[in-house]
Amino acid sequence: MKLKICGMKYLDNIKQVATLQPDYLGFIFYEKSARHFDTKVIPELPETIKKTGVFVNAEIDFVIDKINKHNLQVVQLHGKETPKYCNDLRHTKLVSMPLPIKIIKAFSIKDEFNFDVLKPYETVCDYFLFDTKGKLPGGNGLTFNWNTLNKYPSTKPFFLSGGIGIEQIKNLKKFQQSIASKYCYAIDVNSKFETKPGLKNIEFLKEFKQYIITK
């Protein structure tokens, strides 16, 4: 199982977290977020860590500008971006890299979820991400009922997200044994590992990562 650590904000903390070698580090390019990444540069990271930009209903030109400026390899769309938007983004020629950008399309779940909404996105994004519906577009620190994913109709790999912290380890173990986890590609963590918005606790992350690798 891969690990994405989202909502990175502070340079020294980014460098420290990078030493844990997560698979993805997320940077939030959404001004209204307390984790808004408003620093000029992302520090140099090991090549194995995929730099992921998180956007909420942003103009495509804004997204492309951030991809090129920060050499992002992945974009996570956390708003009401349409399949056309994803397709357009995918077909944009980038200055920073020859390959199309990888796209994670996020969906929020509260109790029930109509999986039909995924269909038009099947061919225009690389991963789905399931988060918990809350007051904010992301980073709410709330979990949803993962059994909802028992009905996951797709074979597209997905990120499991929403309120995941150390206290979820037992539940994650159960989840990993369930049918719902068949296409779960990565675990996405954020606010449950923070001492303040955007500042991650290294010791907690270390403990959690060990679990992700070994179990």
Ligand SMILES: O=C(O)c1ccccc1NCC(=O)[C@H](O)[C@H](O)COP(=O)(O)O
């Ligand atoms: O974290 C934010 O502040 C945020 C704001 C706007 C859009 C997305 C945002 N986060 C995206 C993520 O991928 C989070 O990791 C995900 O929502 C789960 O967060 P949490 O419930 O705090 O674990």
